[in-house]
Amino acid sequence: MALHDRSQSRSSITAWCDAVFHVIRETTPCVSWCSRYRSEEDPMLELRPGCECCDCDLPPETDQAMICSFECTFCQSCATQKLKGLCPNCGGDLVRRPVRPARYLAEAPPSSQRVFKPAGCATA
Incomplete structure (x- = not known):
């Protein structure tokens, strides 16, 4: 099954990626090339933008x-x-x-939701 065949449905591409992922995950540290074809329901890190204690910025590349x-x-x-x-x-x-490579930020943007709990950090 070729990934460039546009007549294939998204679900068949996702199924293909799942099968490939299971075969290569032991030998390949990153299968991000396949993540482009996975559904939006698949979990990924949110990459929240700030520290919950001091609210400093934590961009995705930090x-x-x-x-x-x-x-x-x-x-x-x-x-x-x-x-x-x-x-x-x-x-x-x-x-x-982990750092999300810049080339994937458009497809998988970081979260914009800030969580700030300074009182919770003061008691830790």
């Missing part, structure tokens, strides 16, 4: 953003100094948020 498994988002400074590497909301570990 390497200073830290997230928990629920995507609570903090800057590296707050995550390490104030929060000691633990999310104040769920208690989970805070890890470095």
Whole structure:
């Protein structure tokens, strides 16, 4: 099945991508070339725009953003100094948020929703 065949339905392309993804995920660290064809319901990181503690900007290209498994988002400074590497909301570990390559930002834009909870960070 060729990806360039425009007569194929989106669902058949998505099914093809799912099949390919399962075959190559063990040997390929990134299958983003296939993400263009996946449906909008498929999960992806929101890439929230700011730190929940200090409200500093965290653009999608920064390497200073830290997230928990629920995507609570903090800057590296707050995550390490104030929060000691633990999310104040769920208690989970805070890890470095991956960077979304710029070429995919138009197709998969970052979130514009800011979450700011300075009181929650002060008690952590």
